[in-house]
Amino acid sequence: MTTPDHPSPASQPPVPAGKDRIYRSPLGLAGGVLLLLVVLWLGFDALFKGHGRTPWLALAGLILVVPLILAFTLRPAVFANEERLRVRNPFRVITLPWGEVAGLRSGYTNEVLTKSGTKYQLWAIPVSLRARKKAARRQQRAAADAARGGTPGGRGGGLGPAGPGFGGFSLRGPDTGPTRAETDKVMDDLRDLLEQHGAAESAQGEAGVRWAYEVMAPAVAGAVLLAILLATG
Incomplete structure (x- = not known):
């Protein structure tokens, strides 16, 4: 009682x-x-x-x-919380509970895949191949510098294994840029939400599409x- x-x-x-x-x-x-x-x-x-x-x-x-x-x-915008993903594209609004999302794919465009096999492009998260290549080059430099025991980025204007330069000094400034493209980081965030809440009871339901x-x-x-x-x- x-x-x-x-x-x-x-x-x-x-x-x-x-x-x-x-x-x-x-x-x-x-x-x-x-x-x-x-x-x-x-x-x-x-x-x-x-x-x-x-x-x-x-x-x-x-x-x-x-x-x-x-x-x-x-x-265009993408809204995400613990229960669902809402994609606002130019002519449609797609509401997907996490339980209906099969995965998120990044290629030449960023897309969300549903368990029924439908895919929707994420217009608000465009892929920048240039930013992706720059981030990959920074990641390769950081890995090479770590392998030879240098400073992060292999560049810092100091003595030591900083690459070609005068007296051991690098001719380039510190490489402190990101090692992941910004849109790839966003997709990682969405994948984390899917992994954490995809099986939750509150994240179940049917997909909805509104023109x-x-x-x-x-x-x-x-x-x-x-x-x-x-x-x-």
């Missing part, structure tokens, strides 16, 4: 999931803001200063282009308006 001072476990509210970790592309955000400013400046200039059909064409172009810029640059009609509808409307204006011109 339970009392008000000692409620039964079944009557207690469920423990809420932890706060989401949010992953986004800084370069994508910066590029999107810059591109959006340029498009808005040109569009509004044509809209208010243009003559004849130009303002209508500018309006149709803005209705078409602005949602697409938002969709591909500012919108982003709030992005698609205005873009389609702008395309239709632009097509009509061009066809009747």
Whole structure:
């Protein structure tokens, strides 16, 4: 028998999931803001200063282009907590409980694989082959320096096995960069969450996919308006 001072476990509210970790592309955000400013400046200039059909064409172009810029640059994000992974891509939002995730794959793109065999690209976590190669070179240097007993990075401007230079000094500064590309580190974080919570009871459920009609509808409307204006011109 339970009392008000000692409620039964079944009557207690469920423990809420932890706060989401949010992953986004800084370069994508910066590029999107810059591109959006340029498009808005040109569009509004044509809209208010243009003559004849130009303002209508500018309006149709803005209705078409602005949602697409938002969709591909500012919108993509990945949200992860102890219960599920939510992927916000340009035109879809995919919600995957960890129990439905089969794995996370990194190649030329970063992808999440479901147990049903479906794969979804993580637009917010783009792969940088250049950053991956730079990190691999740093890792190789660090391993070589450790093998010959040198300082980390093999470079430090000091005497000893620092490589070619004058009097044992390296001509290069300290190599303190990361030995893993940033997007690869993010994928490692997501894999850790999958490994830790994939079998948890709170992380079970069905995958959900929702189309982003709030992005698609205005873009389609702008395309239709632009097509009509061009066809009747």
